[in-house]
Each structure stands twice: as structure tokens, then as C-alpha cells.
Amino acid sequence: MGPLNCTANSLHILLRLLASKGIKNQQLPPMDLPADALFNSRSRVAVSQILNLLDWAQEQLPQQNLALDYGLALALHQETLFNTLAQGCALLREDNLLTRLFGLYQEDDGETCHIELRWRANPTVAEQLPASVLDVLVAWLHATCLPLTATSHSDIQLFLPQGCEQPQRYAAYVPLKIHFNAPYLAIRLPTRLLHNEADxxxxxxxxxxxxxxxxxxxxxxxxxxxxxxxxxxxxxxxxxxxxxxxxxxxxxxxxxxxxxxxxxxxxxxxxxxxxxxxxxxxxxxxxxxxxxxxxxxxxxxxxxxxxxxxxxxxxxxxxxxxxxxxxxxxxxxxxxxx
The missing domain is CATH 1.10.10.60 (Homeodomain-like)
Incomplete structure (x- = not known):
């Protein structure tokens, strides 16, 4: 399996986030990047390089919710990706970076929809789902879906496969009922929300x-x-x-x-x-x-x-x-x- 790449824009967003927290480019550790990666947003960068930088930065700023901030920042920098959650689920079945990292499994009994995301082991990223990737994903997902779910938070549950010593740190990013140490990474929501259009x-x-x-x-x-x-x-x-x-x-x-x-x-x-x-x-x-x-x-x-x-x-x-x-x-x- 070849390395997973993304556009350098994702790297630029992380660099701007780090700069806002006092880490300048001159302080960064060595990275194996294409020659134009720092000024060409369309340049291709290995996902592993971005995750390594994120992990390094979290060691420098241990008290900051850096991965959650990064996930939110990614969402704020993007255009609308889909107009309904059903379209979003379809997007997760197409060939893109997210589907190369996660497989989507969906169950729906007509009243409640259970959407499960399963990590695809990748030797160029990680065999097990890294905690930093989990934080980036849940913050990004919440912010991306917000125009569709903003008035239904009390009806949505999030299941995370990891524990958390400070669960309150998620409150500013994912104000949902969260179940930690779950057997899967999943979202459970009323079926009616699948076809609500973004407003x-x-x-x-x-x-x-x-x-x-x-x-x-x-x-x-x-x-x-x-x-x-x-x-x-x-x-x-x-x-x-x-x-x-x-x-x-x-x-x-x-x-x-x-x-x-x-x-x-x-x-x-x-x-x-x-x-x-x-x-x-x-x-x-x-x-x-x-x-x-x-x-x-x-x-x-x-x-x-x-x-x-x-x-x-x-x-x-x-x-x-x-x-x-x-x-x-x-x-x-x-x-x-x-």
C-alpha cells in the first residue's frame, strides 16, 4: 500500500494554527516535504508528515487541545461538502482520503441510524487508530455537520473507542453525549436527520x-x-x-x-x-x-x-x-x- 497524501493546504492550516500558539516555522523539526510544499497549497504532502508534526507540537504544548483545534480549523477552512447527512455518508463511500483511512458501516431501523467508522490499518500512518487522528476527526466531523445537526445535539450520541481522563475538554468541540471506551467509533442519531437539508x-x-x-x-x-x-x-x-x-x-x-x-x-x-x-x-x-x-x-x-x-x-x-x-x-x- 502506497503512502497517503493530501494537499499542502492541510499543512498550511496546521502551520498557521501553530503560529497562533507561538510556534514559528523556524522552530519546527526537520520534515521531508516537497520543495514547493510551504508556498504551493496544491502540492502533495504525506499525511504521516502532518501527523508527525502534530504529535511533535502536542509535546511542545501539552496543555493545549491542539488536535481538536486542528480538526475544527480544517472544517472552518473548507466549503460546504454536502447538503444532507445521507450525502455525507455517500461521500464516505467514494474514493478519497477519508475512505482510505476509514471504512463506513451503517445500520438503520427506520427510527435510529448507527454510523460506524472503522480504522483501516495503514503502515504509512498507523496500525491502530492514533488518539490525535481521533481528535482531529471528531472535531472536523462535528463542525462539518453543524448546519445539519445544530438544533439536534440532545438526540445525537458519539461513541469513542478510547478512554479520556479529561472528558470536559471535548465540550468546546463536540457538545454531544459521548460514550468513552466503546467497542467502536460511531455516531447514533435519529433517522430523520439523514435527509434534513443544511440550513x-x-x-x-x-x-x-x-x-x-x-x-x-x-x-x-x-x-x-x-x-x-x-x-x-x-x-x-x-x-x-x-x-x-x-x-x-x-x-x-x-x-x-x-x-x-x-x-x-x-x-x-x-x-x-x-x-x-x-x-x-x-x-x-x-x-x-x-x-x-x-x-x-x-x-x-x-x-x-x-x-x-x-x-x-x-x-x-x-x-x-x-x-x-x-x-x-x-x-x-x-x-x-x-
Missing amino acids: PHNLPQLQRELPPRPSMLVASKAANLLRAELPEPPSLEQLSQALSLSERTCKRRLQDSGTHYQKLLSELRLIQARDWLQRRVYNVTQLSAELGYSSVANFSKAFKKWCGYSPSQAHLAKNGSVSGTPAEQNKQLSEVDA
């Missing part, structure tokens, strides 16, 4: 551009931490601590991404509210309490200001009977007392 309105309004600003890494992790605790979210101070940032730096990173703490929290709550209303999971009173609003009136006011129609019309909006989408109203979200 950009399921994501908060951030300044998304390619290549992304470095602050987008922080904003994406902040959104994940808030998404997991919408009824009783962490304060800005607690959020900053979870991200290993000062409160001032956290504020600045969010502002650089086109948002701020209260706006981000309000958007995430309202995105979740719209989904639950459209699927009639809760009525307005139940939903207000479930998402931590101080009153039904405050929730209804915020919801209508955000999307242009009342909560009672949400199920009609799903069918196109009511017009209105989140847009300029987002700038007013911080004024609403949630």
Missing part, C-alpha cells in the same frame, strides 16, 4: 470568510459551550475560563468574529426555539422555561424581533406559509432581556 440559519451570524479569521476558532468553541448549556449558560467570565482566555481577550475575539456574548447566546437560544416550535416539541410556555427565558413575553418579543413572525406561526413558516428570516434584527438581540 445556514441554523448557525449564528458570524463573519464567515475563507480563509477564516483566527478569532473564528474562539467564536466557534464559544458557541459550542453555550449550545450545550442554553437553559443555564455559563457567564462571560466562566466562558472565558473554559476557553483559557482572559475575559477581555474573549470579548475581543468574539467582536472580531462579528458578535458578542449576549448576541451569540440569544441567537443560539432562538435557533433552538425555532426548531422545537416547527417540530412542535414544546409549546411556547414550555419552551420559554426550557431555554431559560425569564418570561413568555420576553421570549415571544425576542423571537418575533429575530425572525419576523410570532412563535405561534413557526410551524407555518416551516411550510413557507409565513415569510421572514433572521437578518438585520440580530443587531437588536442584545437589547432583549432573556
